[in-house]
Amino acid sequence: MELFDALKIGEALRVLKENLVGIKPKGEEVMLRDAYGRVLSEDIYSPEDIPPFNRSTVDGYAVISRDTFGACESLPAMLKVVGEIKMGERPLFSLKAGEAARISTGGMMPENSDAVVMLEYTQPLEDGTLLVERPVAPGENVILKGEDVRKGGLVLKKGHTLRPQDLAALAGMGFQKVKVAVLPKVSVISTGDEIKPPGEEIKEGEIRDMNSFSIAGLVLKWGGIPEIFGVVRDDFNEIRRSVSEALKISDLVVISGGSSVGTRDLTVRVLDSLGSPGVLVHGIAVKPGKPTIIAVVDGKPVIGLPGHPVSAMVIFEQVVRPILSWFLGRPExxxxxxxKAKIARNISSAAGREDFIRVKLEQRDGELWAVPVLGKSGLISTMVESHGLARIAPEKLGVKEGEYVDVELY
Structure with missing residues (x-):
């Protein structure tokens, strides 16, 4: 099989999507404590106002703001302290003109009060008189009922990936459980007679399996559940058996190795033998990672990544990550x-090909520079030493030193 004209990444994904009819996010309900990093499968509307009452943001005295207008150190406003508001309790009194109440941060404001004077701008006297040395405006040092979140308001949208602050908002609204997308299961297969598991001794000509672990890590990072199949020999029947088993237990299969053109190119033949439509794309216009395979078998996507560790990781980010987003219902x-950073040296590129350059970021005189970490796609150390990937668009013939490039951080 010869490598036909390579498609751009976006075109390849479009071809894949057109041949997938079964990808639809499935939902499940999980406890809020287990929801970090999960993707919402429904819009979240607040069932109540947050906060549910007017509350103080400082330690001080709740007042009627107009009673403090014109107050200063030389001529303080004189108010009568009529009580203290305890935390977690509703005040059983309301303020009248000329009155104040002691209040702590987070305390519920008494009726008729509309501001809080900070402690440092007051002087309480033994007879219950309070000297206010600075005026406050209406609403000063107060969070109003519903100011944070309004009852019935849309707080989080379907497809949003939950962060710690989102969990706090959900807890504040009283949610104990939340509906999220089911995590897609991803089978990870490495192929090659020369590839050995990390625990085995290797002979000359052999190397240890790195791709299973980098790919499994990326699956976890972007919201999937990896199932590592380990290393499969370059044998048609063995690869076919492993892929068949993987398709039964997973939503997506990722194979590394066996995607280059040559006599030992077994992955393409295996995928075409397993069902229609089989291989859709063999080769994408990108460097590194041109000999990528994109297929659909039994309605499930199968991606053949290049065997070189760097190429495998780059292509995962550009091709597999969007597919995981389809399963999760989040933006592609x-x-x-x-x-954005300035490239630290001239980099050439071929027209029509999208290039991804490993770069290390440096600050130089207050500007961010992207220093290329050069090396062949078999050198995993270039990924370890770099901070991200600088993209050279397919319509460009390269970038000149000092030109701005987009860098996606790892």
């Missing part, structure tokens, strides 16, 4: 933090 372009 969901991903890592992107920054």
């Amino acid at each position: 372009d969901y991903g890592g933090l992107k920054v």
